[in-house]
Amino acid sequence: MAHQAHAYHMVDPSPWPLTGAIAALLMTSGLAVWFHFHSTTLMILGTILLLLTMFQWWRDVVREGTFQGHHTPPVQKGLRYGMILFITSEVFFFLGFFWAFYHSSLAPTPELGGCWPPTGITTLDPFEVPLLNTAVLLASGVTVTWAHHSIMEGERKQAIQSLTLTIALGFYFTFLQAMEYYEAPFTIADGVYGSTFFVATGFHGLHVIIGSMFLAVCLLRQIHFHFTSEHHFGFEAAAWYWHFVDVVWLFLYISIYWWGS
C-alpha cells in the first residue's frame, strides 16, 4: 500500500462508472426501442449490465472499507453526508407525487364529478389491509432499531435474528401490497385517481424492495463478521433508508388511503 500523509481515501482506478453509464444508455434507449419496435433485448441487456455494475461497485466499497481499512472517520463522515443527501433527493422525488395527488384531489374537476374520490371509484378500506401494512412497517422500524442496538452491544445472535425479522416484515409488506394490487377494484388507467394511487404507492413499493435488499446485504455482512460494535456504517445507512421508507408510507396512508377515501 502506498503511504499517505492524510486520512482521506484516494480510490484505485475503477471501470464501474463507465459500465454504469453505458448501462443507463442501454436501459433508456432500450425502453424507446421496446416502445417502437417491440424488442426488449437492448433494455434487458442494460438491466443485466446495471446489476453487474452495482454488485461489483458495492463489493469494492466493502473491500476498501472492511478489508483495507480506508474508511477512516473523515471518510465515514463523507459517506454519511452522501447517504443523507441521497435520501433528501428521494424525499423530493416523492414530494412531486404527493403534489400531483393534492393538486388533483383538493380541487376535483367536473370530469371527476367535482368530488374526491371521483365518481365511480370504489376506494380500498383504509382500516383493512392498509392498516395492517402500517403496523407491519412500524414493527419493522422497531426490529431494525433492535438490530442496531444488538450490533452496538456485540450481541451477534440477536443482531442476526432481529435483522432477519426486519427483512421478513419487509417481504410481508410487499406480499400484502401485491395482493392488494391484484384485488383492487380500480386500475392505473382509471383517471387521475388510478394514476396518482398506483404511481405513488408503486414507487413506494419499489423502495421497500430496494430497502429490503439493502438490509439483506447487511444481514450477510453481519453473519460474515464485517461489522464491529464501533463501526457499522453500512448498516446505519440501510436503517436510515428503511426509516425513510416507513415515513413515506405513513404519509401515503394518511393522504391517499385515509383522507382520500
Added chain:
Amino acid sequence: METIRYFKILISHVHVDCFFAQGLRPGVPAESPAMVFATPTKVVSEAGSTVEYLGTNRVPDLQRLFQTSDGVPIHLKRGVPDKLLYRTTMALTIGGALYCLVALYFAAQPNKK
C-alpha cells in the same frame, strides 16, 4: 510436568498442541488466544454468549489478502473470479454500446410509406 499439562487443559479447555509448541510455561498463557479453536476466535465486539454461531470469522484473512502490496486494483484483487466477472461485464458494456448505436441508427431512419 504431566500433571501441570493436564491441569492447564482442565482449567482452560485449550488445544494441547499450542502449549507444546510454545513450551511449558509456569504462568499465564500470555498472547496465545489466536491459536485457540475450542472457543471461537472472537472479534472485539462479537462477545455473544453462543459459540460458533453461523460460521467463523474470516475477516482477518481477507484483510491480509486485500492488503498485499502488489499494485493490483481493488476490483481485480481476488484474482480469477474478479477477472472473469470484469471481462464479462466489459464485453457486455462494449458489445452493448455498439449494439445500441446500431439500433439507434436504424431507429432514426425515416419510415418510408
